[in-house]
Amino acid sequence: MAKRDISSVMPFFIVRNVSAALAFYRNQLGFEIQYQGPADDDVFFGIVGRGGASVMLKSVGVGPLPNSKRHRDARWDAYFHVADPDALAKEFSSRDVEFSRPLMDTHDGLRGFELEDADGYVLFFGRPR
Numbered sequence: 544m545a546k547r548d549i550s551s552v553m554p555f556f557i558v559r560n561v562s563a564a565l566a567f568y569r570n571q572l573g574f575e576i577q578y579q580g581p582a583d584d585d586v587f588f589g590i591v592g593r594g595g596a597s598v599m600l601k602s603v604g605v606g607p608l609p610n611s612k613r614h615r616d617a618r619w620d621a622y623f624h625v626a627d628p629d630a631l632a633k634e635f636s637s638r639d640v641e642f643s644r645p646l647m648d649t650h651d652g653l654r655g656f657e658l659e660d661a662d663g664y665v666l667f668f669g670r671p672r
Contacts, residue, residue, distance in 0.1 A: 554621040567661040607662040620664040
């Protein structure tokens with residue numbers, strides 16, 4: 544049987560406040576809000592996307608638990624492959640986004656940077672060198 548392509552993956556993050564998380568991804572990182580609801584006055588689930596990358600955000604009554612809080616050697620909650628991490632870092636800097644690790648060539652052969660979202664999830668944006 545032939546293998547079928549898988550076109551994307553969506554991390555699913557538990558967040559404290561979906562509206563605040565949606566605003567962070569939209570205003571700071573330039574993502575588009577693809578869904579929020581189920582109703583305008585009851586937003587407990589949302590999806591943001593930019594290019595082929597999307598993130599699902601949901602409030603379920605418990606706090607977020609980023610990987611970095613579980614184990615020091617598992618920092619990232621999501622890896623976003625980008626062709627030009629230098630240009631993206633410049634774009635994010637123009638929006639005053641704080642990086643938890645600046646743009647650099649890493650010891651494991653990547654070029655990129657890290658930041659934390661509004662709930663402490665660590666996002667890496669980069670590519671292999």
